[in-house]
Amino acid sequence: MMITFHFLLIFSAIFRVLLIMYGEWQDGHMEVRYTDVDYLVFSDAAILMSSGASPYNRATYRYSPLLAFLLLPNASLHPSWGKFLFSASDLLVGIFIRDILKMRGVSDMPCLFSVMVWLFNPFTFTIGTRGNCEPIVCAAILWIIISIMKGKVFQAAFWYGLVVHFRVYPVIYVLPIILILDPQYLQSGHMPVLTPWKAHWPNQSDGVEMSNANFILSAVGSILTRARVLFGLVSGSVFLGCTWLSFYLYGREFLNEAVLYHLTRTDPRHNFSIYFYHIYLHYENDFSLLEKLISFLPQLTVQLALIFSFARDLPFCFFVQTVAFVAFNKVITAQYFVWFFCLLPIILPWSSMKLKWEGVACILCWMVAQTHWLMWGYMLEFRGHNVFLQLWLASLLFLAANTFVLVMFIRRHKIVPIFQLVYTKSKSLGKLE
Amino acid sequence: MAMADRMTATTKSNGALTYLYLLVYIALSSGQIFFNKEDGAFDYMNDSDEPNASIAACHEKYISKTYFKEHERLQDSSFQDYIVRVLEGNPERVHAELLDLHHNLVGEGSHRHLSSHLRYSIEPDSISDPSGQQCEIILIERLPSGVFADPFEYQHLIQRGVFKDAAVFGDTNLELPSFLSSRSMVEVHIEVDSNITSGQKFSGEVKVELPVHARYPPVGNDGYSRIEFVKPDLLLRCGTEGSACSSQNCSLSCITGSADPGQNAVSWTIPAGIETRAKVVSAVTFASALLSAALIIVVSLRQSGIGGKFFKQS
Numbered sequence: 001m002m003i004t005f006h007f008l009l010i011f012s013a014i015f016r017v018l019l020i021m022y023g024e025w026q027d028g029h030m031e032v033r034y035t036d037v038d039y040l041v042f043s044d045a046a047i048l049m050s051s052g053a054s055p056y057n058r059a060t061y062r063y064s065p066l067l068a069f070l071l072l073p074n075a076s077l078h079p080s081w082g083k084f085l086f087s088a089s090d091l092l093v094g095i096f097i098r099d100i101l102k103m104r105g106v107s108d109m110p111c112l113f114s115v116m117v118w119l120f121n122p123f124t125f126t127i128g129t130r131g132n133c134e135p136i137v138c139a140a141i142l143w144i145i146i147s148i149m150k151g152k153v154f155q156a157a158f159w160y161g162l163v164v165h166f167r168v169y170p171v172i173y174v175l176p177i178i179l180i181l182d183p184q185y186l187q188s189g190h191m192p193v194l195t196p197w198k199a200h201w202p203n204q205s206d207g208v209e210m211s212n213a214n215f216i217l218s219a220v221g222s223i224l225t226r227a228r229v230l231f232g233l234v235s236g237s238v239f240l241g242c243t244w245l246s247f248y249l250y251g252r253e254f255l256n257e258a259v260l261y262h263l264t265r266t267d268p269r270h271n272f273s274i275y276f277y278h279i280y281l282h283y284e285n286d287f288s289l290l291e292k293l294i295s296f297l298p299q300l301t302v303q304l305a306l307i308f309s310f311a312r313d314l315p316f317c318f319f320v321q322t323v324a325f326v327a328f329n330k331v332i333t334a335q336y337f338v339w340f341f342c343l344l345p346i347i348l349p350w351s352s353m354k355l356k357w358e359g360v361a362c363i364l365c366w367m368v369a370q371t372h373w374l375m376w377g378y379m380l381e382f383r384g385h386n387v388f389l390q391l392w393l394a395s396l397l398f399l400a401a402n403t404f405v406l407v408m409f410i411r412r413h414k415i416v417p418i419f420q421l422v423y424t425k426s427k428s429l430g431k432l433e
Numbered sequence: 434m435a436m437a438d439r440m441t442a443t444t445k446s447n448g449a450l451t452y453l454y455l456l457v458y459i460a461l462s463s464g465q466i467f468f469n470k471e472d473g474a475f476d477y478m479n480d481s482d483e484p485n486a487s488i489a490a491c492h493e494k495y496i497s498k499t500y501f502k503e504h505e506r507l508q509d510s511s512f513q514d515y516i517v518r519v520l521e522g523n524p525e526r527v528h529a530e531l532l533d534l535h536h537n538l539v540g541e542g543s544h545r546h547l548s549s550h551l552r553y554s555i556e557p558d559s560i561s562d563p564s565g566q567q568c569e570i571i572l573i574e575r576l577p578s579g580v581f582a583d584p585f586e587y588q589h590l591i592q593r594g595v596f597k598d599a600a601v602f603g604d605t606n607l608e609l610p611s612f613l614s615s616r617s618m619v620e621v622h623i624e625v626d627s628n629i630t631s632g633q634k635f636s637g638e639v640k641v642e643l644p645v646h647a648r649y650p651p652v653g654n655d656g657y658s659r660i661e662f663v664k665p666d667l668l669l670r671c672g673t674e675g676s677a678c679s680s681q682n683c684s685l686s687c688i689t690g691s692a693d694p695g696q697n698a699v700s701w702t703i704p705a706g707i708e709t710r711a712k713v714v715s716a717v718t719f720a721s722a723l724l725s726a727a728l729i730i731v732v733s734l735r736q737s738g739i740g741g742k743f744f745k746q747s
Contacts (some may be wrong), residue, residue, distance in 0.1 A: 022637060040585065041660050043548040044585075059584075059585075059605065059606070059607070060607065060608070065717060073557075074524070121480055148684060152468060155617075172665075176435065194683060211738060212737045213738070236736070244746050254720070258688050267608065268610055268649055269608070269610075269649060273505060274718050274721060275718060277706065277714050277718070278711075278714050278715045278718045280610075280649060280652070280706050281652055281707075281708065281710065281711040281714055281715070282711060283610060283612075283649075284612055284652070286572070291715075294719055295719070295722070297723070297726075298723055298725065299726075300724035301726055302726045302729050302730060304729040305729070305733050305734060308737075309734060309736065309737035310733070310734040310737060320733075324729060327725075328722060328725075328726070380542075380704060381542050381543045381544070382542035382543040382544070383541050383542050384541050384543065384704060385704065386656040386704035386705070387704075387705055388704065388707070389707075389710065392718075396717070396718075399722070399725055400721075402723070402725075403479055403725040403728060403729060407729065407732050409727065410733055410736050411732065411736060413736075413737065414497070415737060419715050421710075
């Protein structure tokens with residue numbers, strides 16, 4: 001198994017290096033660039049930062065100064081440094097997936113399959129080699145999961161504060177993390193006990209030692225525990241510290257471009273979201289408070305329902321939350337998909353969904369809906385036909401496909417809390433003695 | 434047990450080493466910023482001259498730049514007055530005539546090329562330096578509302594040698610729809626590939642294709658919005674070969690002629706949202722979102738066993 005995994009990793013690394021080299025060739029010799037437009041934005045911002053100027057002098061740079069900071073060697077070393085960094089993060093995600101599954105006791109074959117689902121996903125290896133920064137976020141999210149699994153609350157909190165500063169969306173994970181840091185799972189001075197994976201789960205109740213309702217009630221009732229307070233304080237401090245430092249260095253430009261833009265973004269241009277046409281048709285008029293609330297309600301209620309249903313199965317909770325968050329967001333671009341692609345491998349060994357034919361149905365349904373949307377998008381943007389209505393209907397179909405896939409995963413998933421109850425375990429040991 | 438202890442120790446030391454590498458990286462990168470000079474905003478389109486006058490001098494890099502220092506927005510009439518004043522304020526030592534101009538829009542969809550194919554003739558009036566003049570054509574496209582140019586795209590074209598130089602002025606926000614944005618302008622410099630010597634008439638032709646993009650137009654009732662382009666402004670700037678244009682040897686003239694008076698204005702028909710559909714679209718959008726949300730919520734609660742008496746566990 002170790003030899004096979006290392007072979008996978010080395011092969012993936014070589015493949016990514018070759019892709020980066022090909023990308024450089026295509027950029028220099030063809031009209032259509034391989035490199036993502038966003039990478040040029042990051043790179044320019046890094047060059048500005050290296051000369052002491054503000055990265056926000058670069059139009060459309062809407063990220064934390066931390067990203068430009070990470071890409072400073074683009075200016076001094078090589079313009080492709082960032083691509084190598086992102087691709088390395090991509091490989092790191094593969095390593096973290098393997099680590100998480102091994103810690104939970106998954107056997108070799110399902111583990112290897114899950115790692116391959118990430119490393120050989122065409123979307124995955126193009127996104128890093130084209131210069132998109134999402135693999136860094138994915139690696140950080142998985143590292144946070146690993147830290148929580150090891151009971152390292154401080155470490156998890158530090159990286160969580162950092163990643164929320166870097167990208168706002170991981171804020172949706174705060175509630176399940178707070179819930180899982182329960183004293184019934186985490187005892188001071190001891191590592192939490194992970195629920196081992198089984199190849200077969202004949203009984204629905206296997207692995208569930210306490211009903212979900214009781215867990216939620218118990219967690220809410222004792223919300224101010226040491227681990228939760230520590231997590232909140234450390235992650236909040238790191239987030240505020242990074243935000244304050246960025247504001248101190250770059251002022252209101254940082255706030256407007258890197259924070260407020262993402263919180264208030266309503267892009268009327270066509271994208272996968274069902275809201276794009278509604279936003280475009282109403283863009284000349286301000287949205288009323290009622291309209292804003294109605295558009296936020298599905299997102300909020302789904303997130304709360306998923307959290308309260310699956311928080312104990314933390315990786316699965318993260319996955320379903322992310323799929324739902326992307327599907328109900330006001331703006332959806334293709335790079336958002338990698339946010340849940342990196343979480344899919346760590347839930348697959350607990351799914352009873354077989355590739356034939358439910359798995360294939362989910363893949364086909366999602367890809368056909370996406371391709372259908374892209375076809376109408378092409379007709380609008382590159383052929384100049386007025387197909388706004390058809391494109392909007394295609395986005396409704398895409399939401400339906402996302403809902404179908406999400407429902408299928410939920411129905412076929414074996415809900416297993418990531419931690420075992422320490423309190424119950426010690427009681428059992430007491431009885432045996 | 435001893436092996437487990439050694440593995441734990443190895444893991445801890447690897448973790449510490451990783452954090453140490455990160456700290457070294459942060460220190461080196463911070464040092465790079467700290468020790469570099471702060472030379473102000475890095476702007477592809479700025480040159481180092483900061484003209485104080487209300488019109489551009491001949492030798493300044495971009496003729497249009499001074500206009501935008503005086504005016505917030507582009508207006509055709511005021512820009513044409515500005516060009517007249519620029520020409521009057523700068524010497525004309527080389528006379529240029531426009532023989533033919535074909536101006537049209539090439540391509541389909543929201544991303545097209547504004548093509549200008551011009552034939553011209555050049556005749557210098559007098560040359561102070563007999564070693565020859567190098568000339569460049571300055572083409573200025575005043576883009577209508579609803580169309581924008583991407584400055585970074587033009588920078589890429591300069592790097593590939595398509596233009597000698599190029600700049601975009603005005604509203605360069607790439608994302609806003611047309612009713613929230615102002616007009617913009619593209620100034621492109623194309624080298625004339627010949628030395629101009631006194632007494633010799635020179636003619637040539639040049640074809641320029643400028644990438645332009647459509648903004649989202651205001652919503653309407655017929656599903657399309659029509660935009661018309663004005664003809665480009667064409668100038669000829671000449672200076673002594675091998676040296677940057679200085680105020681002594683620089684010549685600026687307008688390339689005008691009676692070329693193709695019958696050509697229709699270039700127009701672009703852009704798809705637009707249909708206003709009458711707004712209510713139906715909003716209602717169906719919200720209904721779809723609520724329906725999908727309800728389905729996901731019901732399935733989640735059933736599967737997890739929360740609210741057991743309302744949903745039977747499968």
